[in-house]
Amino acid sequence: MSTIPKVELHLHIEGAAPPAFIRGLAQEKGVNLDGVFNDDGSYKFESFNQFLSVYEAACTVLTGPEEFARLTTAVLEQSIAQGVIYTEAFLSPDFCGGGDVGAWREYMNAMQEAAAKLPEIEMRGIVTCIRHFGPDQAKVAAKCAAETAGGFITGFGMGGDEMVGTQGDYAYSFDMAREAGLRLTTHAGEWGGADSVWQAVRDLKVDRVGHGVQAIDDLALVDHLAEHGIVLEVCPGSNVALGVYPDWRSHPIEKLRERGVPVTVSTDDPPFFHTTLSAEYDRLADTFGWDDEVVREVNVTAAKAAFCDTVTREKLLKTLEPTT
Structure with missing residues (x-):
């Protein structure tokens, strides 16, 4: 395992719950x-849709700010054990107060206070x-984001089933978040093909793309990502576990990196995929x-x-400087 400090950009708080x-x-x-669980205590699913169902079922016990504070502590302790210095x-908000801004603020404050301990x-929230x-419910989440932007809340993004609608259907919400000063990311190119990454870049004008690995199927897109410095939040273990790619050797992360695309490595929902950030780097x-040198x-x-x-950022970059 590399002892180099790690920065993780793609982690679902509920999906990281032990x-x-x-x-x-x-x-x-x-x-x-x-x-929800296998006999050995692990999360039970065999497909992406089952994964979503189990994920949402597990969330039913996270019913208040206090539970999310405890969850934040548990997740960050896992990250610290892997040498993560920033996540x-x-x-x-759909899982934290149902989209009510006042309730969301209570949940957010509870998570922020837990992280500060x-x-x-360092933790920031997207x-x-x-x-x-659907797009209407996305506007509710965007309003929560805009009302609490700054400090702890620094970004806005979209997860869920990538095969529902198009990226552009959610442009209003992303515009709202952008106007509030938030940086933008969205899941694309995990299941929706290279075209979904084009949609994310063109219609939502995101700073980063969650996953984005299917961009490899369109080399013009790959070159566009490289030229414009659009960063991919790559989660190789997740992609292999869910069957996006059959094995690690088939994963395109190295091809993308070699063509100049800025790639990062994250775990997505680590307990679901039986991985850790250290394990990801070991497999790579x-x-x-x-x-x-590559890990750094x-x-x-x-x-x-x-x-x-x-x-x-300057503090993180200083910590990542070689010691010799």
Whole structure:
């Protein structure tokens, strides 16, 4: 495992919940989560749609700010153990107060306060709408984002089922977030092909693309991403676990990097995919020969692409400088 400090840009706060944490909350609340876990205690799913269903079922025990504060602590402690010094987590108002701005603010404050108690790591929040909840509900999430922009909340994005509608259907919400000063990202090119990445770049004018790996199928797009410095939040273990690619050798992250596309490495929903950020880099080293120089380069790319203030960015880049 590389000892180089790590920067993670693509992490869903609920999807990073340790299974034992969710089971414990379910027991405390007397909630039946049959079908959510395998016999060994891990999350149970066999397809992307099942993954979404299990994800949302697990979220049913996260019913208040206090639970999200505890969740934040559990997730960040996992990250610290992997050498992560900075993380951006996707936070959805749909799961945090149902989109009510006042309730969302209480959830957000609880997560921010929990994060502040762990000085080993910096955390920022990216408010995220859920694509398969539709464009109107996305506007609700965008309003929550705009009302709490600044400081802890530094970005706006979109997750969920990439096959529902088009990126452009959500342009109003992204414009609202942009006007509030938030940086933008969206899931694209995980399932929707290279065209979905074009949509994200053209119609939403995002700073970064979540996943984006299917851009490799359109070399004109690859060159566009490289030329314009549009950063991909790549999650190789997630892509292999969900069947986007059959194995690590087939994954395009190295081809994208070789063609000049700025790539970063993240875990997405690590307990679901039986991975950690250290494990991701270990597999990349085994598969593509990534050494410490490449690992440092990728994390410097992530630090430069982070949706954070200048002081924080400079601190991260200083920490990532070689020690010898």
